[in-house]
Amino acid sequence: MCLPCSVTSQDYFFKEDGKQVSKTVVDQVCSHFSKLTDKAFDNELKRKHRKLSLGAYLDDAFDEFPLAGTEDGQQVFEWCKRTECTDKACSSLYEVSASQISYYTALEGGFFNTWGPGGYRAILDVLLKDLPSGTIQCNAPVKSIRWDLVKKGHCEDQRYPVQVVCENGQSFEADHVIVTVSLGVLKDKASTMFEPPLPPTKLSAMENLDFGIVDKIFLFFEKRFWPDDCAGVQVLWKEGPEDKDVYESLSEEEAWKKTWFKKITGFDTVARHPTALCGWITGREALYMEKLQDSEIRDICVRLLRSFTGWSVPEVSKTLISRWGSDSHVRGSYTFIPDGVDGVKAHKALASPLPPKDESRGRKHLQVLFAGEATHVNFYTTTHGAYLTGVREAERLISCYAD
Template sequence: MSASRDAKVVVVGAGFAGLAAAVSLVQAGFQHIQILEANGRVGGRVHTTRPFTKNIIELGANWIHGQDGNPIFQLAKEGDLLVEGMSSSKIMCLPHSVTPRDYFFKQGGKQLSAETVDQVCSLFSKLTSKAFDSELEDRHKALSLGSYLDAAFAESPLAASEDSERQRIFEWCKRSECTDEASSSLYEVSASQIGYYIALEGGFFNSLGPGGYQAILDILLKCLPSGMILSNKPVKNIHWDLEEKSQGTESREMHPVKVICENDEVFEADHVIVTVSLGVLKQQAAAMFKPALPKSKMDAIERLGFGTVDKIFLCFSERFWPEDCAGIQLVWDEGPEDKSVYTSQTEEAWKEKWFKKICGFDTVACHPTVLCGWITGREALHMETLQDSEVGDTCVRLIRSFTGWSVPDVSQVLISRWGCDPHTLGSYTFVPHNVNAVKEHEALAAPLPFQNKVPESKPLQVLFAGEATQVNFYTTTHGAYLSGVKEAQRLITLYSDKTLSH
């Protein structure tokens, strides 16, 4: 009999990382696996809903990031979940995805020419690509992403003209990039370290069919035995490196790990795979683990950035924007992405102007009367404290003042609130300025106990998965998935070696 059949494994979290780990272990013959999920639903930061019609809205993960080597794309393809040519939605929400179908408006109601917008967005795309491709000049490598972009734009012919519109559009691009980086400002983000992120070939798209991201989760769920996932089981403590103890004359089997839920329910295990978000680790890791996590791991949890990105869905009774309009983009005369404004604003000032962080409002696939606004960082966290009605009314006022169109009152508002969700406390990871990406991601991913230091301890007691543990694919669903597979493979290899040695 394979030794893996007897190993007890607890997986904390039923997002893509946790599900991928569990499926990998089941397929390798592990029989004693329990998944503890804090929420009443599975999926983690994937949350597919149907609030307006029978068609889906994604409150969480929205896109598949590339095709080549992407297990999420492969699952969707094999499951026949992809839909070609979903032309009613924007493919991306990044500056270099801007098309002539985006309407850009200046503060005060003037629409900007598509040619000017394209010029600036193309330059922005070229400059960010240099950072992502690790092609920065030496003088830019020590800068934050925001400072590098400012310096590079200032040296470009576009900045040489007296046309302030180009500068304003460039600031819009920076604000949009904040959404991709999950940061309050690009001045928080490292310019040189984002080169470790690998963008898979094949585009960045949301061509999932009517089941949305939930349909991919369902494929994984079908691979797991009934009863393996226990919902509404938030974990309070993880005791590891427990020693075998005798009780009287009888010695009972003692597992080295004990997982204690908030309701004090206890699960004993040989191994636990922790897939909670970096946001949760930042808040709870110091109290969650006993003995305490090694300093290198606590440092990584502290140093890596974890930001909030929220969506604001506005459902109207009728469509008021032109048929060829894929998005209404807002270009402020002075915005929160300006360095001088960002660094000088008091808390009261930026909270009063929180709505300036909204890049614009994009059309939504299969929802002809719905727009989606994106907001990130500290402004997103503040927005989460407001009532849906206040947020909706503010957004309608913005659209009216920028476009001059006749805009009806919004009929329904739906807002994601990832920052205040106690089981995520944010959206995804970024690498802050002056942080070593490889060192911190790898420290976060390292299993416990460190085998080279404690040879007498049972190996791989606590393993860590999730997008934040990925050097090359952080922020992505496939990064989360691959991290779960990787940690499961550590255990599969461990027990394969044990079987061979007997």
């Protein structure tokens, strides 16, 4: 969300002509934008807005705001929508459901947090420290999950209903398997990964939910060139990708590829790295960027910084660019609910174990279970959602044996 606290007075907003937008305008537009998104999250949308995409709702509601009639107001508003795309991991807010996001639950606490020097690795260190050595098998991607083997009689000596086969030839037999791969991987491989095939309801849930991409572009410099009070350089466009007319026109014949860099929201300072900036980009533009060479991405980013700010921007000493969409083990970043989709129904269908309870007579119960952020109705998109669904499935198994 484009919360007022997420845009500080130290953020510099520049237009294409190099002029800086006043902090007053930025604060007013961002604050109003936050109020509009709050209405969607709090399930307070007007009836006429409930069937609209998030982008269409925001456009209609923002038109009533006084600054909507100004160039600066419109450009900051488009930037807010672009920034909201990073929260949703979508190509555009015109593809996201306005009403369904009310099921998402935000936790209390600051909008930003950091794990310190350890990064997200710190979480894994805590979780892994109590596991016996050799518990985790690395470099062994799963090729297929064969289930219902006892009933099907694949082998006379088959004792376990599930067999996990890895690409390196290893196989593991089990009573239960918890599948925690991302929705992106399921979309990519579910049709061939499971034998027998998954039920139509689960395949439909995978198809209906969407799995977006958020990438970061880290630019490292030998020394800091931005003012001491600057926490980020945000770029505003006359015709930004989240302007409705621009979005619709660029969607024709993939014209958006020529201006993919316009999806970059800006360049923020980086904690504990005083000479680094981080650019954010999402959706189809992010996936397109992933195919480019680091040097091309770097040069475009430097050109943007120079043209918008007019500052003397030195050459980049090092780049670090994420490519989540191209990673075959993830295929994206996190889940969002497209316009027209019943998110609750899809999340629950994705989370349901196999075989279904009403079809498990004579078959081993809870053979294949599913966890991951995409299976949580309220905490999808989040790390804690992924963690809690793992706990949920573990408790499901514990309850099964406790009964």
